[in-house]
Amino acid sequence: AALLKSVEESGDAAALLKLALLYEKGEGVQKDVLHAAALFQKAATDTGDTTGVCTLGSCLADRGETYSTRAASLYQKAADGGSAGAMLLVACCFLDGIGVVQDETNAVAWFQKAVDAGSITAMCLLGKCFQYGCGVRKDAARAAALLRRAADAGNVGALYDLGQCFARGEGVARDDTEAAQLFRRAADAGHAVATRCYGSCVYSHKGVAQDPVTAAHLFQKAARMGDVHALWYLGRCFLFGGGVDRDDVRGLQLLQQAVDLGDVAAIPNLASCFRRGAGVPRDPAHSAELLSEAVDAGLPNAMCDLGWMLLRGEGLPQDRARAVALLQRALDASFANAAYLLAECFATGCGTPKDHRHAWRLRMLMCHSHTNGLNI
Numbered sequence: 023a024a025l026l027k028s029v030e031e032s033g034d035a036a037a038l039l040k041l042a043l044l045y046e047k048g049e050g051v052q053k054d055v056l057h058a059a060a061l062f063q064k065a066a067t068d069t070g071d072t073t074g075v076c077t078l079g080s081c082l083a084d085r086g087e088t089y090s091t092r093a094a095s096l097y098q099k100a101a102d103g104g105s106a107g108a109m110l111l112v113a114c115c116f117l118d119g120i121g122v123v124q125d126e127t128n129a130v131a132w133f134q135k136a137v138d139a140g141s142i143t144a145m146c147l148l149g150k151c152f153q154y155g156c157g158v159r160k161d162a163a164r165a166a167a168l169l170r171r172a173a174d175a176g177n178v179g180a181l182y183d184l185g186q187c188f189a190r191g192e193g194v195a196r197d198d199t200e201a202a203q204l205f206r207r208a209a210d211a212g213h214a215v216a217t218r219c220y221g222s223c224v225y226s227h228k229g230v231a232q233d234p235v236t237a238a239h240l241f242q243k244a245a246r247m248g249d250v251h252a253l254w255y256l257g258r259c260f261l262f263g264g265g266v267d268r269d270d271v272r273g274l275q276l277l278q279q280a281v282d283l284g285d286v287a288a289i290p291n292l293a294s295c296f297r298r299g300a301g302v303p304r305d306p307a308h309s310a311e312l313l314s315e316a317v318d319a320g321l322p323n324a325m326c327d328l329g330w331m332l333l334r335g336e337g338l339p340q341d342r343a344r345a346v347a348l349l350q351r352a353l354d355a356s357f358a359n360a361a362y363l364l365a366e367c368f369a370t371g372c373g374t375p376k377d378h379r380h381a382w383r384l385r386m387l388m389c390h391s392h393t394n395g396l397n398i
Contacts, residue, residue, distance in 0.1 A: 038061050041061055042058045042059075042061035043058070045057050045058035045061065046058035090115075090120050090121035091121040091122075092121070093115075093120070093121050094112070094115045094120060094121025094122050095121070097111040097112045097115060098112055101132070101135075104139065105139075106136050106139035106140050106141040106144070107136075107141065109132055109135045109136035109139055109141065109144070110132075110133070110136040110141050110143055110144045110147075112132045113129045113130075113131075113132035113133040113135075113136060113144065113147070114129070114147075116128045116129035116132060117129035117156070117157070125157075126151075126156050126157030126158075127157045127158070128157075129151070129156075129157050130148065130151050130156070130157035130158045133147055133148040133151060134148060137168075142172050142175045142176070142177045142180075143172075143177065145168055145171055145172040145175070145177070145180070146168070146169060146172040146177050146179050146180040146183065148168055149164075149165045149166070149167075149168030149169040149172060149180070149183065150165065150169075150183065151165075152164045152165035152168065153165035153166075153169075153183070153187075153192070153193075161193075162187070162192045162193030163193040163194075164193070165187070165192075165193050166184065166187045166192065166193030166194045167193075169183050169184040169187060170184055173204070178208050178211040178212070178213050178216075179208075179213070181204050181205075181207050181208035181211070181213070181216065182204070182205065182208040182213050182215060182216040182219070184204050185200075185201045185202075185203075185204030185205045185208065185216065185219065186201070186219075188200040188201035188204065189201035189219075189228075197229070198223070198228045198229030199229035199230070200229070201223070201228070201229055202220060202223040202224075202228060202229035202230040203229070204216075205217075205219045205220035205223060206220045206230075208220075209240070212247070214244050214247035214248055214249040214252070215244070215249050215251070217240055217243055217244040217247065217249070217252075218240065218241060218244035218249050218251060218252040218255060220240055221236075221237045221238075221239075221240030221241045221244065221252075221255065222237070222255065224236050224237040224240065225237035225238075225255075225259075225264065225265070233265075234259070234264045234265030235265045235266075236265070237259070237264070237265050238256065238259045238264065238265030238266045239265075241255040241256040241259060242256055250280055250283045250284065250285045251280070251285055251287065253276050253277070253279050253280035253283070253285065253288070254276070254277060254280040254285055254287055254288035254291065256276050257272075257273045257274070257275075257276030257277040257279075257280065257288065257291065258273065258277075258291060259273075260272045260273030260276065261273035261274075261277075261291065261295070261300065261301075269301075270295070270300040270301035271301040271302075272301075273295070273300070273301060274292070274295045274300065274301030274302055275301075277291050277292040277295065278292060286315075286316055286319040286321065287321065289312050289313070289315060289316040289319075289321070289324065290312075290313065290316055290321060290323050290324045290327055292312055293308075293309040293310075293312035293313045293316070293324070293327065294309070294327070296308045296309040296312065297309035297331070297336070297337065306331070306336050306337030307337045307338065308337075309331070309337050310328065310331055310336075310337035310338040313327050313328040313331070314328060316328075317348070320355075322351070322352040322355035322356070322357035322360070323352070323357055323359075325348045325349070325351050325352035325355070325357070325360070326348070326349060326352040326357055326359055326360040326363065328345075328348055329344075329345040329346070329347075329348035329349040329352065329360070329363065330345070330363060332344055332345035332348065333345040333363070333367075333372065333373070342367070342372050342373030342374075343373045343374070344373075345367070345373055346364065346367050346372075346373040346374045349363050349364045349367070350364065353384075358387060358388060359388075361384045361385070361387045361388040362384075362385070362388050364384050365381045365382075365384035365385045365388065366381070368380045368381040368384065369381035
């Protein structure tokens with residue numbers, strides 16, 4: 023007790039912060055959140071330590087909206103004291119409206135201040151602001167340049183984000199090889215989504231040698247790391263025998279798990295299992311219900327699949343006009359596979375007046391948009 027008291031009276035900011043954390047977590051002392059907050063306050067005010075101010079702000083912010091204004095004020099105080107980390111936190115407060123009125127333009131200004139003060143994380147986030155036009159005019163080239171600087175400085179998130187830039191050709195020339203290398207570096211550093219993306223590159227022979235077995239292992243690793251989307255990728259591997267022995271039941275289980283965890287992208291494949299009876303008794307009606315949910319979420323492939331079922335009257339009453347409308351929505355969303363079914367509808371007058379010229383144009387579109395194999 024005497025030792026703890028001497029630490030509290032020492033005025034040493036670092037010691038006060040460590041002691042406050044011990045009280046907050048109840049490590050070696052009886053847990054006392056209020057006393058921890060008081061110690062954070064002491065470190066922040068008595069010593070003027072900017073780290074103490076930031077930590078106190080975080081301590082308050084974690085306690086809900088009631089304390090968010092006070093937290094933002096503390097971050098501002100530390101930022102005014104020159105703390106790059108505090109500048110980053112002020113920017114985040116303005117970006118999300120935490121304790122202050124939301125102001126994306128002001129957020130960008132504070133991200134820039136944090137970058138100028140040496141924050142690599144702020145550099146990455148500023149790059150994303152330019153990437154998405156958040157608080158600043160969209161500028162893909164500047165976004166990529168900032169992400170490159172952050173990636174070169176070792177920011178794992180920036181490695182992944184820059185990989186996406188090269189994969190999509192946003193702000194840089196498209197380069198599948200560079201994208202794969204960046205995903206691999208981020209994956210090696212423990213980035214779950216990058217692990218799945220690198221697996222996708224390996225599976226699809228994008229910028230790296232094709233190896234379905236390694237890809238399946240990467241999807242499994244990403245799923246264990248918490249990437250829900252990887253469950254969908256891995257489920258499709260089992261459904262199609264990509265890098266693993268085909269197992270419809272296991273594939274279905276993984277897809278269902280992904281859907282249960284909120285991954286709507288997995289719904290069309292899960293619906294297909296119920297329609298075909300893959301790993302589960304055949305149930306076209308449930309398949310149609312699942313596809314309707316995915317259509318409501320805006321998935322073009324689900325629009326195409328549900329349109330096909332409506333044309334046939336499978337799992338729900340036949341409705342050719344609605345089918346054509348769904349297929350057109352899918353095509354308008356750049357899902358080229360819908361062009362084939364639409365062409366047949368216009369050629370035969372199914373759900374729409376006959377129009378052989380338009381049917382021909384749709385078939386030509388399909389010829390230029392072939393997709394081969396498992397598209398992951």
